[in-house]
Amino acid sequence: MTQRQQKYARLLQKEIGEIFQQDTKSMFGGAFITVSGVNVSPDLSIASVYLSLTLTKKPQTILEDVREKGKQIRQQLGGRIRNQVRIIPELRFFADETLLEAEKMDKLIASLHIPPAPEGEED
16 A cells, blocks of 8 residues: 555545444444444545454444445545545445454464474473
8 A cells, every 4th residue: 555545544544443433332232333444545535444343242243334324424434524624535444354364373273282392302
């Protein structure tokens, strides 16, 4: 990403994160939604928003709700950043799988049985 895209992505991440924390908290049943990352297309018209969905038993359902209410979220975003940007990007929401992958790796590593090295041997 170019420096311009990175700057724009940081702005979007901050503002969308605040929208989820303050404005739309009641819309998603009290689920704790954080914006873990944003990628922006080169023309700044499309933003891929990666969400970390915690404190919920059905993250896929919450993600579908977020996608359905994407226009409302974009409208709120537009109200916040309209004086800073020309184009309010189309928002595409994805689940951030980083935490799930980390948990899988931790379990895999914990399940490994590695015998101790015999005494007198070095690495």
